[in-house]
Amino acid sequence: MDKIAFDTKDCGSCPIRHRAVCANCQADELAQLEAIKFYRTYQAGQPIVWAGDRLEFVASVVTGIASLNQTMEDGRRQMVGLLFPSDFLGRPGRNVVNYDVTAMSEVTLCCFRKAPFEDLLRRVPSVGSRLLEMTLDELDSAREWMLILGRKTAREKIASLLVIIARRQAGLLLTKPGDGAQFDLPMSRESMSEYLGLTLETVSRQISALKKEGVIVLSGNRSVTVPDFDRLLEETGDDVDGGMLA
Amino acid sequence: MDKIAFDTKDCGSCPIRHRAVCANCQADELAQLEAIKFYRTYQAGQPIVWAGDRLEFVASVVTGIASLNQTMEDGRRQMVGLLFPSDFLGRPGRNVVNYDVTAMSEVTLCCFRKAPFEDLLRRVPSVGSRLLEMTLDELDSAREWMLILGRKTAREKIASLLVIIARRQAGLLLTKPGDGAQFDLPMSRESMSEYLGLTLETVSRQISALKKEGVIVLSGNRSVTVPDFDRLLEETGDDVDGGMLA
DNA sequence: CGCAGTTTTGATGGACCTCAAAGACCGTGG
DNA sequence: CCACGGTCTTTGAGGTCCATCAAAACTGCG
Numbered sequence: 343m344d345k346i347a348f349d350t351k352d353c354g355s356c357p358i359r360h361r362a363v364c365a366n367c368q369a370d371e372l373a374q375l376e377a378i379k380f381y382r383t384y385q386a387g388q389p390i391v392w393a394g395d396r397l398e399f400v401a402s403v404v405t406g407i408a409s410l411n412q413t414m415e416d417g418r419r420q421m422v423g424l425l426f427p428s429d430f431l432g433r434p435g436r437n438v439v440n441y442d443v444t445a446m447s448e449v450t451l452c453c454f455r456k457a458p459f460e461d462l463l464r465r466v467p468s469v470g471s472r473l474l475e476m477t478l479d480e481l482d483s484a485r486e487w488m489l490i491l492g493r494k495t496a497r498e499k500i501a502s503l504l505v506i507i508a509r510r511q512a513g514l515l516l517t518k519p520g521d522g523a524q525f526d527l528p529m530s531r532e533s534m535s536e537y538l539g540l541t542l543e544t545v546s547r548q549i550s551a552l553k554k555e556g557v558i559v560l561s562g563n564r565s566v567t568v569p570d571f572d573r574l575l576e577e578t579g580d581d582v583d584g585g586m587l588a
Numbered sequence: 589m590d591k592i593a594f595d596t597k598d599c600g601s602c603p604i605r606h607r608a609v610c611a612n613c614q615a616d617e618l619a620q621l622e623a624i625k626f627y628r629t630y631q632a633g634q635p636i637v638w639a640g641d642r643l644e645f646v647a648s649v650v651t652g653i654a655s656l657n658q659t660m661e662d663g664r665r666q667m668v669g670l671l672f673p674s675d676f677l678g679r680p681g682r683n684v685v686n687y688d689v690t691a692m693s694e695v696t697l698c699c700f701r702k703a704p705f706e707d708l709l710r711r712v713p714s715v716g717s718r719l720l721e722m723t724l725d726e727l728d729s730a731r732e733w734m735l736i737l738g739r740k741t742a743r744e745k746i747a748s749l750l751v752i753i754a755r756r757q758a759g760l761l762l763t764k765p766g767d768g769a770q771f772d773l774p775m776s777r778e779s780m781s782e783y784l785g786l787t788l789e790t791v792s793r794q795i796s797a798l799k800k801e802g803v804i805v806l807s808g809n810r811s812v813t814v815p816d817f818d819r820l821l822e823e824t825g826d827d828v829d830g831g832m833l834a
Numbered sequence: 835c836g837c838a839g840t841t842t843t844g845a846t847g848g849a850c851c852t853c854a855a856a857g858a859c860c861g862t863g864g
Numbered sequence: 865c866c867a868c869g870g871t872c873t874t875t876g877a878g879g880t881c882c883a884t885c886a887a888a889a890c891t892g893c894g
């Protein structure tokens with residue numbers, strides 16, 4: 343297994359230091375978090391927790407990508423969350439998780455045991471305020487996702503997912519990836535179908551169509567290049583330019 | 589216009605005192621909120637704010653029901669939130685709203701101007717912690733909703749919506765309405781279709797089917813009686829008893 | 835090279851959408 | 865009190881997008 347590529351003793355060298363739940367912390371507050379943290383690593387495809395299980399910690403995703411999934415009695419599955427580096431896992435004040443959490447790639451978590459973290463949440467306002475901010479961001483993206491699930495066509499769904507992944511892999515949420523942007527899909531066709539409320543066959547067909555029309559270029563099954571990002575944006579069905587131009 | 593049916597000077601008589609963002613406040617904290625609050629009432633069907641508009645206040649819904657909607661360029665609409673009494677409207681730290689907000693029935697809001705509220709959020713931890721708790725609850729229900737949108741059949745969607753409305757109208761979220769429960773639909777068929785990612789015709793057909801099979805009884809278009817609540821629950825496709833019995 | 839898992843492609847069917855018209859509900863005014 | 869009009873809802877007929885079932889092609893790895 344790979345070694346973690348940063349100094350686990352020093353939060354200052356942490357790649358998510360300025361985006362995670364600790365982002366607003368001063369040095370002394372950071373020290374309190376540092377005192378109760380520990381790391382865990384999961385292999386690609388490995389479950390992190392199952393719905394209904396107790397989760398003894400909360401955590402920040404440091405590297406890798408994890409998914410939250412709901413499963414119905416008859417096996418139908420819907421992804422309901424996708425955790426990128428700096429995203430927060432777990433709910434303070436609740437011991438049982440509602441969703442299956444799975445590592446989509448190798449995932450490293452920065453974990454805090456529940457009780458000390460909740461105590462800290464009460465004492466250190468900058469952690470609570472940052473967590474509120476992050477939760478509101480997640481609620482916003484959940485609502486965008488609801489529009490995708492409820493109203494978009496299969497083709498628009500695929501384009502939307504590609505845009506979301508391209509943006510998040512590029513690091514900052516607000517910047518627009520440039521033309522020629524290249525990124526890896528962090529998931530299988532099946533996971534994409536669970537994200538989008540489609541079957542894996544429909545996902546495959548729509549990706550093939552976008553490829554044939556030159557909207558995207560594939561090398562291998564996971565690597566995507568976007569020659570013209572605006573073209574991809576048009577395919578999402580969203581208002582590309584905020585309604586300012588034509 | 590009807591008069592508000594409680595004393596607007598006294599938070600103690602407020603119907604949502606123990607469930608809203610002020611739920612965890614002590615008397616002195618409540619006094620600070622009371623000092624900056626004001627009320628607004630909107631008629632059924634009236635817009636509260638449009639997506640992209642500035643919203644100068646945040647608010648708790650005191651009475652009535654409001655919806656959050658997203659609209660695509662070509663007119664497709666998806667409801668992304670449904671605000672019942674005690675739910676919170678607006679996002680601290682952001683001046684512009686992302687969704688159209690509409691009063692579905694006559695709505696009374698308990699409003700706080702943004703700046704004083706955000707100031708109070710910094711000074712009074714019990715408000716921030718309650719808001720975090722409420723936001724996490726909303727995120728949970730948004731994720732349940734995503735399962736509905738992505739994986740359920742039209743019939744299951746209708747049954748799920750009826751259960752959600754029955755539960756929330758009954759007041760507490762956890763209690764199961766008894767058999768013979770009667771409630772009013774707070775929205776038109778069209779709004780139901782925007783909630784569920786369907787057309788209004790499909791909504792109407794599925795309601796007719798549930799009615800014909802005796803799962804529900806209608807009197808007028810808005811009043812619903814559920815003779816056997818477990819029967820309705822089965823129609824949602826969800827695990828009825830948490831997988832404990834059969 | 836061969837094998838297991840993943841992805842693509844094909845053929846067919848069904849759930850839901852679209853377009854259209856009739857029917858029910860409800861407030862208003864005669 | 866009932867007739868009238870507008871809006872909302874129901875019902876019908878036909879079409880389409882996506883799911884389902886099935887098999888071939890590809891990818892990656894020992």
